[in-house]
């Protein structure tokens with residue numbers, strides 16, 4: 001997909017394409033070394049994502065394939081977490097482009113064996129003869145695009161709001177405050193998004209009470 005050699009002399013100071021591009025791709029899509037015995041389940045989970053199955057449908061259909069080697073809900077989540085544990089998904093999380101389509105694209109780059117994929121798709125797909133895979137489903141695609149548009153619009157509005165609230169924050173916070181970035185665990189037993197954040201808070205010592213005070217500043221780093 002990328003041609004390294006032809007751009008060896010690139011003078012781009014930010015990204016020296018050629019040597020750095022390979023590091024960058026490895027960073028975004030680390031080569032996963034899954035154990036051989038884990039692979040069948042991981043490919044089945046990927047297929048469930050392709051058919052946009054619910055959690056329950058996924059576990060049930062995977063277990064129909066696995067027979068007496070069936071897995072528990074917890075095991076299913078552990079495998080899923082393994083699959084979604086990459087930098088690319090982390091960055092995607094708060095982006096307006098966080099769609100099933102993009103997720104599937106990344107999953108395909110992590111589990112890229114075509115034979116495994118085809119077999120798993122068949123085993124899952126035949127259990128849901130009336131469903132289409134997300135990428136072949138026009139209605140689903142339209143819905144996804146609408147979501148992207150809505151999220152992009154919400155992001156733009158949020159930024160506009162930020163600009164106006166920034167001046168308000170600056171005038172209400174004492175000059176001795178420090179800004180901190182924090183992540184929060186929601187406490188749900190099965191959560192693929194944990195920890196949530198970052199959230200930004202201002203901390204300062206109240207000059208009369210000598211107590212530490214804290215104020216929520218939002219989801220965008222106000223120091224930027």
Ligand SMILES: [Zn+2]
Pocket residue numbers: 185186187188191192193194195196
């Ligand atoms: Zn959570």
